[in-house]
Structures are given as C-alpha cells and as structure tokens.
Amino acid sequence: MRFHEDDRAQRFCDIFPEAGGQTMVSRIRTPGHVVAWHRHKIQHDYWCCLQGSFKVGLAKESGDFEFVYLSDKNPRTIHIPPGIYHGYMALEPNSILLYYMDQPYDPSDEYRAEVGYFGDEWRIPDK
Secondary structure, eight states: OEEEEOSSOEEEEOSSGGGSSEEEEEEEOSTTOEEEEEEESSOOEEEEEEESEEEEEEEOTTSOEEEEEEETTBOOEEEEOTTOEEEEEEOSTTEEEEEEESSOOOGGGEEEOOTTTTSOOOSOOOO
C-alpha cells in the first residue's frame, strides 16, 4: 500500500494489489472543491462513500450530464462504465470515498475535460 497527497485529497492507494484492479480510499478534508471531469476508455470504476457525502457528476460525450449523491447515511455503490465522464465534490469536511477500478490506473486510458465543459454548475443552491 502507498500514500499520496495532493491539493485534491489524501489517498491510500493499491490497498489490495493481489486482488487485481486497484482499490483506493480518498479523504477530502475541505468541502466544496470540485474534482472533475475525466473518463476512461476501458476502465470501470465503482464508488461508495464511507464517511460524509459527495455530489457526483456523470456525463456523456453528447453533453448530457446528471448529478447523483453518495452519503454514509444512505450507503450504496455506483458503477461508472468506460466512456462516462465523472467527478465529485465533497459536501462535508473529511468525507471519505472508497473506489475500486477494475484495471490498474493507466494515465493513457484517461481523458480530461475542464469543470464547466458540460455547462455544469457544482454550487449547492441556497434553499
């Protein structure tokens, strides 16, 4: 297992290397920071929230996008297939995201787009 930290999150990487694919845990200390968009050509991702909550963006190349929410109060796993752009924003301090990728991370399998590329608005509206 290895540890990596940058301005997006603290990560424990390669937690179960013998299992194939790649299992990661990210802790996002500060809510409101958007980490988006990217997609994979062959990799499947599976995400679940262990602590806190996340606003997750899912988008198609056509420009269609939606937001879904992950929370420790309503546990579930989402599957992100190849070709779907995805990203997240933590909604609470110290939110923790567990994610499994069916392939080890390969930067050549990834394509990035900037926040706002799909006309997306990540801000949480006042109600």
